[in-house]
Amino acid sequence: MGGTETIAMVRLRGMGIFRASCRGIACTMALGATGAAPVWQxxxxxxxxxxxxxxxxxxxxxxxxxxxxxxxxxxxxxxxxxxxxxxxxxxxxxxxxxxxxxxxxxxxxxxxxxxxxxxxxxxxxxxxxxxxxxxxxxxxxxxxxxxxxxxxxxxxxxxxxxxxxxxxxxxxxxxx
Incomplete structure (x- = not known):
């Protein structure tokens, strides 16, 4: 996990509905077809x-x-x-x-x-x-x-x- 990824990003990636592109400290995020909100606990x-x-x-x-x-x-x-x-x-x-x-x-x-x-x-x-x-x-x-x-x-x-x-x-x- 990169230093700029959130816990929710890792969970969504594991569910196959998230991908991120990070350069330096900036990240862009894309949700899959489900459009799911972050999955924080x-x-x-x-x-x-x-x-x-x-x-x-x-x-x-x-x-x-x-x-x-x-x-x-x-x-x-x-x-x-x-x-x-x-x-x-x-x-x-x-x-x-x-x-x-x-x-x-x-x-x-x-x-x-x-x-x-x-x-x-x-x-x-x-x-x-x-x-x-x-x-x-x-x-x-x-x-x-x-x-x-x-x-x-x-x-x-x-x-x-x-x-x-x-x-x-x-x-x-x-x-x-």
Whole structure:
């Protein structure tokens, strides 16, 4: 499998309904006559499980994800910055729309984002109809996890990124 192929590409190739042409980092894909959507599984996101901690000069963010047992990954995020606390409950499960990230942030309405890309170490979810963000993504590199949200607000691109380190459950950032 080439470095740019997703898990879904390999599964579709095995079913005889996918072919890809890759040059450098660009790939073009063609589906066979079935026109099948990507065949992702929740287990493809097993790399997300664990406790992740981001430490910064103004505070910390901790994010914890379960594995996919029972057909769902559950997540919780808590940020403490400048004496303020924010949090979010999340889940990733399979619906009729595919693999879906459901976010329920403190003080906001829940929102659902559908997976548009899953690889061995990254995932991108989108909901273009949502006010902000329109995209939620995670990328893992060893003991590091990058979470990112991005989209457009009033015609202006906006984004936020969290750089986590794998940590023991309930670990806290060192003082200072």
């Amino acid at each position: 929740l287990a493809d996101l097993s790399w997300l499980a664990g406790h992740w901690l981001a430490c910064g000069p103004r505070g910390e963010t901790a994010e914890t994800w379960t594995d996919d047992r029972g057909g769902v990954l559950l997540g919780i995020s808590k940020s403490v910055r400048d004496g303020r606390v924010s949090w979010e409950f999340s889940r990733i499960d399979r619906t009729a729309d595919g693999i879906v990230f459901h976010a329920s942030p403190k003080g906001q309405q829940p929102a659902a984002f559908t997976a548009v890309s899953i690889t061995r170490n990254s995932v991108v979810f989108e909901n273009r109809a949502h006010d902000f963000p329109q995209r939620v993504s995670y990328r893992r590199d060893g003991d590091r996890l990058v979470g990112r949200i991005d989209g457009v607000v009033a015609g202006t691109p906006r984004s936020a990124e969290w750089r986590y380190q794998r940590a023991a459950l309930n670990a806290v950032c060192p003082p200072g």
